[in-house]
Amino acid sequence: SMADCGSEEVAVIGNTDITDEESQDNKNNMMAEGSCLLRKMEISVAEAEKRTGKNAVNMQETYTVYLIETRPADSVTEGHNPVPDSLWRRYSEFELLRNYLLVTYPFIVIPPLPEKRAEFVWHKLSADNMDPDFVERRRIGLENFLLRVASHPVLSSDKIFFLFLTEENGWKEAVFETGFLAKSDSRLKALNATFRVKNPDKRFSELKHYSDELQSVTSQLLRVRARVADRLYGVYKVHGNYGRVFSEWSAIEKEMGDGLQSAGHHMDAYAASVDDILEEEEHYADQLKEYLFYAEAVKAVCRKHELLQYELETASQDLASKKQQQEELAAGTVRTFSFKGMTSKLFGQETPEQREAKLKVLEEQIKEGEVTVTEKTLECEEFVKNAWKDIERFKEQKDHDLREALMSYAVMQISMCKKGIQVWTNAKECFSKM
Amino acid sequence: MSGMSADPAQALPAVMSPLSGQMLELDEDDDLEVFSKDMNLMDGSPMNASMPTSPASMINQYKFEEETDAKDIFVTVDNPESHVTALETFITYRVVTKTTRSEFDSCEYEVRRRYQDFLWLKERLEEGHPTLIMHPLPEKFVMKGMVERFNDDFIETRQKALHKFLNRVADHPILSCHEDFKIFLTAQAWELTSHKKQGPGFLSRMGDTVRAVAASVRGVRNRPEEFTAMLEYVDSFGQKMISLDKVTQRIVKEQKEYLGELKEYGPVYTLWSGSEEELVEPLKGVASCIDRCCKATEEQIGHLSENLVPLLHEYVLCTDSVKAVLRRRDNIQAESEAKNDALANRKADREALKDSKDLGFVLGSFLGKKPEEAKQQKEQRLDSEINELKEEVERLEDKVECANNALKGDWLRWQGNMRSDIKAAFVSTAEKNVDYYEKCLAVWESFLTSQTAAHDMESNSGHSS
Numbered sequence: 021s022m023a024d025c026g027s028e029e030v031a032v033i034g035n036t037d038i039t040d041e042e043s044q045d046n047k048n049n050m051m052a053e054g055s056c057l058l059r060k061m062e063i064s065v066a067e068a069e070k071r072t073g074k075n076a077v078n079m080q081e082t083y084t085v086y087l088i089e090t091r092p093a094d095s096v097t098e099g100h101n102p103v104p105d106s107l108w109r110r111y112s113e114f115e116l117l118r119n120y121l122l123v124t125y126p127f128i129v130i131p132p133l134p135e136k137r138a139e140f141v142w143h144k145l146s147a148d149n150m151d152p153d154f155v156e157r158r159r160i161g162l163e164n165f166l167l168r169v170a171s172h173p174v175l176s177s178d179k180i181f182f183l184f185l186t187e188e189n190g191w192k193e194a195v196f197e198t199g200f201l202a203k204s205d206s207r208l209k210a211l212n213a214t215f216r217v218k219n220p221d222k223r224f225s226e227l228k229h230y231s232d233e234l235q236s237v238t239s240q241l242l243r244v245r246a247r248v249a250d251r252l253y254g255v256y257k258v259h260g261n262y263g264r265v266f267s268e269w270s271a272i273e274k275e276m277g278d279g280l281q282s283a284g285h286h287m288d289a290y291a292a293s294v295d296d297i298l299e300e301e302e303h304y305a306d307q308l309k310e311y312l313f314y315a316e317a318v319k320a321v322c323r324k325h326e327l328l329q330y331e332l333e334t335a336s337q338d339l340a341s342k343k344q345q346q347e348e349l350a351a352g353t354v355r356t357f358s359f360k361g362m363t364s365k366l367f368g369q370e371t372p373e374q375r376e377a378k379l380k381v382l383e384e385q386i387k388e389g390e391v392t393v394t395e396k397t398l399e400c401e402e403f404v405k406n407a408w409k410d411i412e413r414f415k416e417q418k419d420h421d422l423r424e425a426l427m428s429y430a431v432m433q434i435s436m437c438k439k440g441i442q443v444w445t446n447a448k449e450c451f452s453k454m
Numbered sequence: 455m456s457g458m459s460a461d462p463a464q465a466l467p468a469v470m471s472p473l474s475g476q477m478l479e480l481d482e483d484d485d486l487e488v489f490s491k492d493m494n495l496m497d498g499s500p501m502n503a504s505m506p507t508s509p510a511s512m513i514n515q516y517k518f519e520e521e522t523d524a525k526d527i528f529v530t531v532d533n534p535e536s537h538v539t540a541l542e543t544f545i546t547y548r549v550v551t552k553t554t555r556s557e558f559d560s561c562e563y564e565v566r567r568r569y570q571d572f573l574w575l576k577e578r579l580e581e582g583h584p585t586l587i588m589h590p591l592p593e594k595f596v597m598k599g600m601v602e603r604f605n606d607d608f609i610e611t612r613q614k615a616l617h618k619f620l621n622r623v624a625d626h627p628i629l630s631c632h633e634d635f636k637i638f639l640t641a642q643a644w645e646l647t648s649h650k651k652q653g654p655g656f657l658s659r660m661g662d663t664v665r666a667v668a669a670s671v672r673g674v675r676n677r678p679e680e681f682t683a684m685l686e687y688v689d690s691f692g693q694k695m696i697s698l699d700k701v702t703q704r705i706v707k708e709q710k711e712y713l714g715e716l717k718e719y720g721p722v723y724t725l726w727s728g729s730e731e732e733l734v735e736p737l738k739g740v741a742s743c744i745d746r747c748c749k750a751t752e753e754q755i756g757h758l759s760e761n762l763v764p765l766l767h768e769y770v771l772c773t774d775s776v777k778a779v780l781r782r783r784d785n786i787q788a789e790s791e792a793k794n795d796a797l798a799n800r801k802a803d804r805e806a807l808k809d810s811k812d813l814g815f816v817l818g819s820f821l822g823k824k825p826e827e828a829k830q831q832k833e834q835r836l837d838s839e840i841n842e843l844k845e846e847v848e849r850l851e852d853k854v855e856c857a858n859n860a861l862k863g864d865w866l867r868w869q870g871n872m873r874s875d876i877k878a879a880f881v882s883t884a885e886k887n888v889d890y891y892e893k894c895l896a897v898w899e900s901f902l903t904s905q906t907a908a909h910d911m912e913s914n915s916g917h918s919s
Contacts, residue, residue: 251712440891448884
């Protein structure tokens with residue numbers, strides 16, 4: 021399974037007998053501990069419901085809300101089944117949560133949300149957001165997202181995340197109060213850094229390259245798989261015609277009638293069996309999609325590194341140039357171009373007093389610059405260290421999950437083959453009796 | 455499967471004797487398996503108790519698959535060769551016959567025949583036995599816009615169909631005794647050509663055609679219920695065959711498109727394995743599984759195309775053959791009815807004469823004939839016409855009776871063959887499908903086992919990564 025916290029130790033945190041105050045205390049303690057939330061709390065996205073309401077521009081809209089249920093981990097015991105706490109959230113709130121996490125923990129590979137709109141759809145599957153199958157798969161995807169976050173060593177102790185699960189009202193205000201929007205890097209800034217950075221950590225460059233490849237190959241895989249599913253559907257469904265014709269034909273035959281009739285039923289069963297087969301395969305596709313989107317999250321971490329590295333490089337460059345200016349000013353030579361230098365050349369040398377003043381300013385700037393460089397260097401190193409730790413964790417998770425996905429795909433194929441053997445063996449028996 | 459069968463060990467009526475004495479020899483003949491695909495249609499069902507045979511109506515004594523031990527003629531069609539002349543290009547097929555029948559001078563023959571020759575044989579057999587049901591020949595012309603008339607698939611399909619046609623004739627107790635069948639199997643090319651020319655003259659064939667057209671225009675009046683039932687059945691059956699033919703061809707088409715996509719699917723896993731470290735084995739494993747499933751799919755498509763598709767198509771053609779037989783039977787009956795009508799008319803005329811109401815005599819007396827004499831002359835003329843007609847009517851009624859009996863007997867035989875052909879084809883298809891899924895199952899199971907084993911090994915030896 022995807023949510024694995026490690027040890028099985030579970031702490032009892034709450035039951036229906038404690039007071040609200042105690043309950044709040046417990047919640048605070050839980051957050052303070054910083055260990056995996058999932059160990060202490062059962063989380064599920066239990067249901068989905070349609071709602072209508074007025075949107076931001078005062079127009080009627082229909083949207084889906086999802087019920088998040090939480091319950092202390094060991095609260096379900098013999099004869100004791102407490103009602104879980106629950107609240108409703110819509111997709112846009114999940115998005116808000118995720119954006120907050122992205123900005124607040126840029127060194128973490130943030131788990132992705134299930135897709136907003138159905139992509140890589142094979143033709144019989146609906147691309148409609150309101151389609152019950154799509155909503156169901158999205159429900160599962162959202163639950164998966166919450167479990168991933170709740171089992172993350174760092175993310176699980178985030179207060180906003182906790183409130184998301186427990187506080188229906190006032191949560192949005194709380195998120196905005198964190199001021200995360202202001203902290204987010206503009207796209208332009210990030211893009212600029214990517215182009216101009218000179219010495220990014222080699223590992224991150226390789227990782228970025230790997231993420232690109234992963235994105236490319238999983239998209240391709242999803243596309244081809246959808247086409248294969250489409251064709252498989254066609255093959256199975258055409259066999260339904262055998263059922264129809266055999267049935268009609270059996271009416272005019274004496275000896276062959278029974279055999280034809282029953283063979284026809286098996287053909288109908290065969291044609292119908294493809295629906296379940298492809299439904300199951302959608303889960304596989306969803307697992308691939310999760311990693312397609314994860315690749316984007318990895319790239320986000322790489323971009324942040326590039327940004328920090330670029331800022332460090334810029335700061336270092338600035339410092340170096342200032343130092344050079346200082347040198348030149350002290351030595352009297354003008355090697356670095358400055359407007360002031362040009363004008364003084366044109367209009368005469370500066371006075372010693374002017375020079376002193378300039379040197380003093382430069383010294384200040386250099387001191388500041390050195391602090392900045394030190395800070396930036398530290399920031400960069402910290403980032404690299406923390407990010408790489410999470411990336412190692414992510415790699416292990418990815419290898420494990422994808423391996424399991426591939427094996428479950430094999431299991432699906434095996435199940436499909438067994439069904440096929442069953443149907444055609446039955447059909448053969450019917451044909452033999454004709 | 456119902457049908458009349460006779461215990462081959464029992465001595466057959468005299469006319470059929472060529473079959474009886476040879477049976478022990480056949481069992482020792484090693485070549486038995488080589489010939490006639492129809493052999494596997496003959497399930498070795500236990501011999502039924504012998505049925506009494508009436509010497510007078512041997513036409514009813516048709517044996518079905520249980521004839522295995524009595525089979526004394528084996529025919530194969532193979533080895534297509536292309537011949538190019540100034541005027542045309544055509545294919546000939548080798549026809550090999552092995553037989554112990556006494557009317558054949560030798561026991562082995564090898565000749566080459568082209569499609570036209572098969573067509574000639576069919577026409578001759580139809581002429582001799584208009585109400586026996588023959589297995590159809592493959593189509594004369596290429597269907598569905600094939601560009602190359604002589605591509606390998608087409609030739610192979612045609613060859614198999616010709617082989618089946620000839621074998622069905624050889625298996626038929628009546629048709630296989632037809633003189634032209636023997637000539638077809640044994641004559642050298644020039645002999646066949648000259649024999650063909652000797653056939654009923656152009657004018658006589660024209661006469662037959664005119665009579666047939668006239669009869670079909672006239673239409674039959676009192677078709678016996680059982681033949682109407684046959685016609686209705688064949689109509690319905692034909693529609694089913696056409697539907698099944700279409701469905702099966704559609705399945706083949708869909709399978710091919712599925713295969714096309716599948717072939718692109720495996721390589722993406724291989725591509726992916728190039729960027730991974732730990733996942734290389736499972737990814738390559740999946741790619742390999744998919745590739746092997748592709749091969750199995752290809753085999754399955756091939757089997758479908760080479761077995762079920764041609765078989766269903768044959769039975770579409772069959773229904774046309776059977777309808778033609780029913781039409782010919784109708785024409786024979788119509789001809790007989792027409793003659794009966796003519797006889798009735800003449801008799802009426804003769805009756806009328808007795809009453810001397812014929813004004814013709816009055817006219818005749820104007821021309822100088824004595825009324826009595828003229829009347830006598832006319833009476834005599836009518837009497838002789840009536841006698842002739844009576845003979846004709848009897849002959850034609852016999853002809854109708856023979857035709858009906860031939861058809862009735864052959865109808866059961868045809869139904870028996872149809873059931874076993876269709877059953878065999880669908881059983882074989884189902885078997886192949888089971889086989890296909892078993893192959894794919896094995897492929898994926900072995901992947902799963904190898905993956906679980908590898909994983910167990912890894913976790914036992916501690917994590918590395």
